Amino acid sequence: MRYFLPVLFFCFGHSLFAQSYALSDLMATPYLSGLTAASKQSTLLFTANQQGKRNLFMIDGPDQPARQLTQFNEDDGLELTSVSISPDGEWAVFVRGGDHGANSAARPTNAASYISPQKIQLYSVNLGSGELKNLGDGDFPQFHPGSKKIVFINKSQPWIVPADGSQAAKPLFQVSGSVRGMQWNPDGKALAFTTRRGAYSFIGVYNEGQSRIQWISPSFSRDDYARWSPDGKQLAFIRQPASGGALDSLLKKKHSTWSVMVTGLDDENAKEIWKTPATLRGSVPSWQGAFNLNWPVQDRIVFLSYQDGWPHLYTIHPQTKSVQQLTKGKYVVEDISYSSDGSKIAFCANTGNTPGDNDRRHIGIVPVSGGEIRWATSGDGIETSPSFTSNDQSIAYFSNTAQRPLLPTVLKLEPNAKPALQGKELLGNFDYNKLITPKQVSFKSPDGITVYAQMFAPQNASSKSPAIIYVHGGPRRQMYLGWHNMDYYFYDYQTNQYLASLGFVVLSVNYRMGTGYGYEFQHPDNAGMNGASEYIDVLAAGKWLAKQPGVDPKAIGIYGGSYGGYLTAMALGRNSDIFKAGVDIHGVHNRKKKLNEEEYAPDFNEAARIAWESSPSKWVNGWRSPALIIHADDDQNVAFSQSLDLVNRLKTKGVPTEYLVIPDDTHHWLLFSNLVKVKTASIRFLQQQLMKK
Structure with missing residues (x-):
């Protein structure tokens, strides 16, 4: 038997294989991810992994070259994640370190075998000056609606820090359990969150200036995914049964139930406005974003369900409880994003008129109020990660083909507009x-x-x-x-x-x-x-x-x-x-x-x-x-x-x-x-x- 030693490295190239290009040349292709678009401006941010050198890039308008904002110039094994832009478009924040594709909660990793421990840290960038700030240890950042502060998770608890790093980060509050799913209300005076406590979880609200946490309809359940109404007076969330009780069959398929709940902040008990059908298809969706719960406009709550056999979007009226299916057909819906006014949803789906489209992705836009879907892209390419930008006048997304790798692309939402590829200079000289x-x-x-x-x-x-x-x-x-x-x-x-x-x-x-x-x-x-x-x-x-x-x-x-x-x-x-x-x-x-x-x-x-x-x-x-x-x-x-x-x-x-x-x-x-x-x-x-x- 033969064994490769851990340090063994095989050379590759034209001398080893008789083909038209070297593996090293193909693997030099940059991997682009984390595409984020400013809602008001035309600014695009994304990360690029260039042979292990991971950096944040910005494209500041049509036909502008990609500009590198960070200078992490080693193959150090530290990934960049959680890229977002402040509501006013002045700041960006991202996380460096950890393995956020792991099955467990992200923790520091040291793939490069450095002699000192590595960290998961928060960084901010001023998009005007390009100044980079290390804000300290933390993960899962969110901008305050006022754009000047960032709330994030550190050691399973919420912390807060000025976006410009002018003050050190400090705890915002501390509760039992592990905090996740934080969301500011529209005026930035209250923060909803989930605290997981083993087999169950609660929804809580931190109110600025108050000394106590407000608990939202606590029960023997797992409550999660809290979402504010646009007026900031109500919360919607998902309720599932807590684990426990006698063990059932391990081999038999079982329905996993869940409900959409709504409550006012002064209500003692939340109201169930929708419960999933008691079918296997109606179970908790094993899907990107799971329930994809959102409350984009006052009279529509959006969620995703597999109940008709495909993962589709639905809306429910919070008062009348009337349900409407927004997307229908034998295709999947993923990469969901909303226009700044909440009236439209962009998504990608594996459907279209080109043969083989069930093995591609194209972008659709549907009104939250219901109606005809506008298919923004089509053909033999693949389009993913859509988001609205430039005051909802355009959408930005990644596009690629069988030959060309992913590139940021912008499409104006007007008749006969053609998509504009961005950042082509990043691809180098390889002949794709x-x-x-x-x-x-x-x-x-x-x-x-x-x-x-x-x-x-x-x-x-x-x-x-x-x-x-x-x-x-x-x-x-x-x-x-x-x-x-x-x-x-x-x-x-x-x-x-x-x-x-x-x-x-x-x-x-x-x-x-x-x-x-x-x-x-x-x-x-x-x-x-x-x-x-x-x-x-x-x-x-x-x-x-x-x-x-x-x-x-x-x-x-x-x-x-x-x-x-x-x-x-x-x-x-x-x-x-x-x-x-x-x-x-x-x-x-x-x-x-x-x-x-x-x-x-x-x-x-x-x-x-x-x-x-x-x-x-x-x-x-x-x-x-x-x-x-x-x-x-x-x-x-x-x-x-x-x-x-x-x-x-x-x-x-x-x-x-x-x-x-x-x-x-x-x-x-x-x-x-x-x-x-x-x-x-x-x-x-x-x-x-x-x-x-």
Whole structure:
């Protein structure tokens, strides 16, 4: 058996691979995120990760170049998040540090292995002068409506600091539990918040000048997502049952109920104005922003529900309780934002008139009062992260294609207006026309489910090609027919492109449990630890790929990260006859349950048996194909011990195994040099095993 040492680094470039560009050149593509638009001005802010150097950029008007506002010039593993602009457009605030994609609350990380501890810190920038201020330790900032102060979370409690840093930050108040979800009322004299206290949570209000917190209709529930009415006299929030009571079945699907509540500040008890239908579709939406509760205009409260089988927007009148569905159709709604007057909603959705649009995103605008949706974008591109700007006269968003990466784009909301790309100078000199346009394909799983995928076919292949199944993580994700707006999949898209340039056929599979194809697809029967039915789609993809005329059926590999790593390990353990090699990146491998003999669900033993059957570690006896196992040991999403368990089992069985261990990094490869190691090792391994090079 061969092993990669933690510090091993593979060189890459034209000398190693005979293709038209080097992996290093493609990976130099900057990843842009955090697009934020000023509501009154035409100012755009966004972050750019340029080979690990993460900085804040500003575009101050049409046709203006992107201007770098910060000078963080090392690959230091410190991400930039929570970018926002003050209501008056004078200040910006952002957070530096932590891993905000982790499953647990963000904590300081040290992916670069510095000898001193790292922090999560708040910064402000004066957008006129460019002056940068370090405001101290903190996270999740929000501007006061007056723009001069910022409230934020530090050690699970709310703090406040002047935007210009003229005074040191100080606690705003302190309560039991962990504070989250803060929102100022319109005049800035009261702050609503949630305090989580284990199995339950309360809504509280801090009133300026008062010595006590006002609690809003406390109950034996989990109350969260407090939203002020536009006049500041009422609050809407979401109420869910607190956890507790006798344990129910672990295998049976169950409805999770929730309600929209409304209360005046002087009311003793909140009123339930809407309760979700008692159906599986009506359960708590497993979706970006969850309930997406908002109160944009006085007579409309907006929320998102999956109740008709797709995640759509609804409004409810706070007095009459009449409900109206704003968006309808077989598509998803996400990236939701509001005009400054609250009258319009911009969102992106996977629908349109171009073939394959269910694997893209386009932007729609709908009146909060209801009515026809205006589809602002269309075609074979992908548009995400919309927001209104320039006094609601324009929308700003990220756009990309199969070839061109994400760039800020502005579209005036007037007839015949054309989108204006911004920041093109950031892309450098790489020739993106060399990239392949993936083709949408579909096939049927044995149980009749239609599965969509994107195929990357090598250009000018003269014989049957080796092939690779790519499995995304999540599992609540969807890969597109172009660059992705999430950083993890932005770089996986690069990897798929590069593998195709080497001569591989790559099939990126949107398996069941993923998003984009409706409730039943996202919530299938017998999935995850209850039977791993999603693996049926991965196996079907491998069999479908083996039948394609340009594919060598004896040279099919598989790779993926996180949930994709889990399914990669399942494929190698259960079907080494089809999958001849694989790269398993920080996957879950052992889902066996531990028995609590004092109290456990009535079907615990059966659930434990099925969970073990759904674990890759269970299937090592049939594992024959070579594997590369990759994991970082500060992973806050999948425990490092999951790969320890699998590696030890594979060693015992004599399975040819290589590994790459990354000390101190997380699930999201915060250090760019570590990301390069992972991608290079993965590509090299697949090439060696399937091309015999």
